[in-house]
Amino acid sequence: MHLLMLSSDVKIFDAGSRVANRMALYGSIVDELLIVVAGVGVPQEITLAPNVRAVTAGGTNRFSSFLNMQRTLRALTKEKAYDIVSAQDPFFIGVLGYGIAKARHIPFQVQLHTDCFSLGFLTESPRRVIEALLAIFILGRATCIRVVSERVLKSVRKVTKVPVTVLPIHTEYTSDVGPTRSNIGSLKFLSVSRLTSEKRVHLIIDAVALTPDAELTIVGDGPLKKSLEFRVKRLGLGERVRFVGWQDPAQYYESADVFVQASRFEGYGVSLIEAGLSGLAIITTDVGIVGEVFEDKKEALVVSGTSSAIAVAMKRLIEDKEIRMRLGAQALESARHHSMSMEEYLLCYQRALSRCSI
Template sequence: MKVLMIGSDRLLFQEGSSVRDRLVATATLFDELHIVVFANKTLGLKKQKISNNVWIYPTSSLNRWTYVIGAVAIGSKIIRDWDTNDSVISTQDPFEAGVVGVKLKKKFGIPLQFQVHTDFLSPHFVQGFLNKMRVRIADSIMKYANSVRVVSLRIKDAIIEKYNLDSQSVTVLPIFVDVQSFIQNKTNENFRSRYPEFKSIVLMISRLTHEKNIMEALSILKDVLKTNPETGLLIVGAGPEREILERKARDLGVEDNVRFESWSDNISAYYNTADIFLLTSFFEGYGLTIIEAGAHRIPVVASDVGIVGDGFRDGIELSVCPVGDTECFVEKLNVLISDRDLRMQYAVNFEAVLMEKYTQDFDDYIVDFRDSLLWCISESKSRVF
């Protein structure tokens, strides 16, 4: 089987990156794997052969608005002689990359799989012009996919309902997380001594961007401090909202109880530092940090997004609040802060589900991905557009 992927992950051009190593390993199950990557010409990236059957191609575009044109041109050269019965196109998303996939499918008749890594049907996703346009693109091209791979049951259900798709054509294959290795290799180190002023520490590990809704976390903290004044909010990450969030903390009068830390290679130590992990995102495709927190036996309080609900139950494995429900977050954080036994029970219950449902050997994982592509090819023979 020959596979063409369309995406935007430029870490593929970085030797030794985890995404590059994973795709090279995945390609051992294919005859050929070709990956076209949206990239600006100024980055200076070049076509590379990174293993005996894997090639990566930057679009080297003048700007983001010409990514699609460049990717279609490169993709056309790659697949023009491919056998439609033994080849497939898989796009990273049903947006810009999806447009490329549709154009190539129409031109060459190659079966098409869309991958969906974010909950773009969440009402919160459409804030901003670019995301509004992306949803419109998905609405117009979803019908051309022979199959769809999603990372959570929540996204599968939403896509099937919105686009009236056959449930068999939508496969749930989460992001691969080596839970066993993560648990075995986690450190016992913690940074608790850095924050002696806090009796309880609530941790967030996140990009500092709008969709992560950290602004609300600061408002939640303000109300939590009324009951638990020695609580600290530790925010680890980087992003464009850092200064805005620091200013918001000052405006709310909670700056003395908030600590911002940059990204670290020793994230495990930050998990070990915390009493509770908090996620307030407007939307998530998956929610990897929830899994990481659970692997460290840190109880989780999260908005109802991503994998929340895919086996993790409110009040049993974690605490769940509707998106934007500040009062709910405050109540559930206060309960956990004051009840150490409940925190431990959540952590134990979460780990049990984690080990039962979210541990998978990487070799099995890539077989599942290959099978999703083979199903896409077989499905293409029964669908006419």
């Protein structure tokens, strides 16, 4: 099988990154994988495996990168025939994928990693509404669809009857549960997140301000970092909230007591699974795999999207060690049950592609 994949993830060009390694592994289940990436900047090309290559035509801005990607796709598909076109989202990348698949008369797979029909997504900004409308159009014209959770499947079923495969995101994280934790002093809360508006990390910071015995470590980076740092300073939380940037979160999972997430929407929630595999008690909003893997009061405390609700949950876990330990133990069991090996994941991925080629 010769697979043409469309992506907007420029981390593919970072040799050794998680996404680059994952793309290289996909080469084990296809004859050839060509990844065309929409990215701002200079043109790039990288070989990730003998049969896996990624290219981007670059561009000075998003619009020019979109046009350059379109021209690149036309040229590449004239040179060689592909068996499947797979777009990593049903938005603007999906539009390009649909156009190429239709022009070359080949099957079209759409991947959906977020819950783009949820209220949280639709109310975030006018752009999200446009993306949801594009998704309705593109998903209805796909040959097959791959989603990352049952929540996203339910959303997709509202707009199309196209065959759908549910394949959770593979999580490579492993942990020695709990050996470095100490319950001396304040309880250690952890957020692992991109610092963007939909993640609502500011709500977690505000909750810490309402919870005197809470300390928070934020692992992640993004466009809101400076404003969040200013918020911490304004609230006088400099000694209780620290930003460590984006890095391997393993050491922070191992030393934390509780994981906190306040996302407006998620399709899956990799950090939730990682926290569960670390045996952490979890506080989260009702997004992604919540309800599918982690249930309220069983493996997590599920809260509304307000700082006061998060603070109430924080105080409860500070005051009741028994509940905190029980939630962590059950989250660990559920996360392990939900996880699969890379070999199992690749087999399921191959089946999803085969379903699209029929």
